[in-house]
Amino acid sequence: MSEPNTIPAAVAQAMRDELPSVAGHTVAEIIVEVPSYADAFSGRMGQKIGGAVELALGGFLELATASTGADPSTPIRPALAAAYELGRGEARDGRSMDALQAAYRVGARVSWREMSATAVRAGLSAEQLARFAELVFAFIDQLSAASVAGHADELATTGRVRQRYLERLATLLLTGAPAEQLLAAAERADWAPPRTLTAVLLPEARVRGAMVSLDPRTLRTTDDVQDPAGEGELMVLLVPDAEGRSRPALLRSLDGRCAVVGPARPWTEAQGSYARVSRAVQLGLAPEGSAPLDTETRLTELVLRGDEAALADLRSRALAPLAELGDSAREKLIETLRSWLLHQGRRDAVAAELFVHPQTVRYRMGQLRELYGARLEDPRAVLELVLALGVQPEGTGA
Template identity: 55%
Template sequence: MTKEQEPAAEAGTVTADRAAALTLSSDVQRALRAALPRVAEHAVAAIIVEVPVYAAARSFMVDNIEAAVQMALGSFLTLAARSGDASTPLRPAQQGSYELGRGEARSGRSMDALLSAYRVGARVSWRELSGVAVEAGMSAALLAQFAELVFAYIDELSAASVAGHADELATSERLQRQHRDRLALDLLRGSSEELLLRRADRARWERPTSLTVVLARDADLHVVRGLVDARSLVLAEDLPDTVPDDDVAALLVPDLAPGARARLARSIGARSVVLGPPRPWLLAVASYRRALRAHRLLREHATDAPAAYDTEAHLADLVRGADPEALADLRRTSLAPLDDLTPVAREKLEETLRLWLLHRGTREAVAEALFVHPQTVRYRVGQLRELFGDTLEDPETVRDLVVALG
């Protein structure tokens, strides 16, 4: 147990102080200790009946409750008798209560049932112990002190259980986050199906049908995270195949339907975010690789996406940007007939050729796009035919030119 998981050091101070102020005769001590088994039995029976969660308890849970009550009452009587350091008897009882709280958290229960059990146990124990103490000759004044000790003791055991419950929840949440971080990393690495299935089980993560990788800047992560499914995995550091200055985090969004995808893109606003394609969850690495290529393409062209950059809407750009050297070579060879022109003339003819090919030779549409007269388009196309010759009628040449000019 770590220091963070230990019951607070000052816990028990009040109880120890009350015990130090209480003097029990040997007759009262013997009577109380003799009554301990019966009191514990009655307290357990009352808890099982009155606390709904424990009313249907299985035998092992009943045994646990009984052991806890026996320890608590035994420690209490040792404390009341002040044998040795008054705080020493509290430690095992506090530790037991702390572990009870952790156990409730591990079982997925709140502290309500356990705190109810403390209240019921305290009521039954006080009723029976006070009766035994009075019969053994305890005075009214001492009985009042005895009552204060009983309830201070129960308060401190309750506090130890609350601390254990909180610590266990924090630990469980931390472990779950770690498991989910590992799952996200292995998904983006393209790890084996066997490993991914094991990671998902450990992370207690509900497996979706598909995953869509969304890349966002670190500064925008908290905003984007609030716009996506709560089941989304997030990896903010150590993304595969990135460099330290990439300034990018990944969200793996489950089952992002087309309508939800469109709404997400609209909600993102002006933030620079890249959406990969949806892929089967075990193949999320394919969505990540495409999103990462788009992210790099935007960076290489010093382009900040004005809003969500949806890779599904820019497939041609991604294909053209997949091999920049090959694209440069294609432009050099396919546009070689323009090499002898001045830069200004070349720029005009390249743009005219691009639009002429895209508009399939419709002169009016090209003229409208260029903001020139159709006769100007006719003149420029004439120049292009002189430079390229019959190759403009060759399908393979046309394909290369369309790709080269984009």
């Protein structure tokens, strides 16, 4: 006599004899009701999946006929392992679990319909049939849960691996690796190269919010950059195709995020954009208000402050003729000379800028010509003066 919670051996054997037929019908109905599997189940693949279904059902029948003292997980362990791998395969093929879950529902219905009919013909009692139904659907739930776990694990694994590849690509870009190496790294990371990349430097705490509105291909580095102001770590983003008309949109999206934005460069030359934002941060250039610091609008400062010591020497030499004057006189002449150079000698424009009478400008320029002599007509000397007066050193009042 069989246990009340198990299927009699004779009934189980009858159902086991029907397994190839049940597996075939299951695959056929899945193809009809889950169209996304139509191609996957065709030909040899369909035979392979049919065999897997038959194996799973065979494991289920072993479970259904096992005595209460047996380990209930033993008969279905291979089926659960196969379901787990099936879920991983779905993730690798880029499919969600929706289709597979639908296939499980179809499989449960077909298996129950056909196997229960065979069981009834073989003499299964109503009580045992009810127990059989519970086992069928509990078994399908276990298979489904195993596939979900496999799908999630594969996504997590492939996601981590791809993220490492993307981070490696970002590092290579910032260090100026050869184009061939960059192309290989981009292919390995499954990353479609853009036309250009723009480096953006911003506080680590602002990165997540910024990424929401940026191109999905945006790369980020894992190596933090120390903020010279001592306000925490900075991170580098490499934003694709943010040049031309797209640049204003990038700047707007970074409003309020304390960002420094470099120039757009061909993607294999992104190191140049990164060097620009790094230099801006090192020099202490700061944005105005909440807008990001656009290095394209601060090129003069970047050029002039490229070598602070050299600029100081140049300034000292260029302004040497004024060294013997008093502070007030020197300040007024420097102010006038700067305006005269910027306005290319247009006296009225200089007077308007300085809020003085044109005759005052004429008088001051006369003093300057006496001090500088022919040097105010020498292009090289004029260039040195333009550079020397382009940045106002702290404490000079000039």
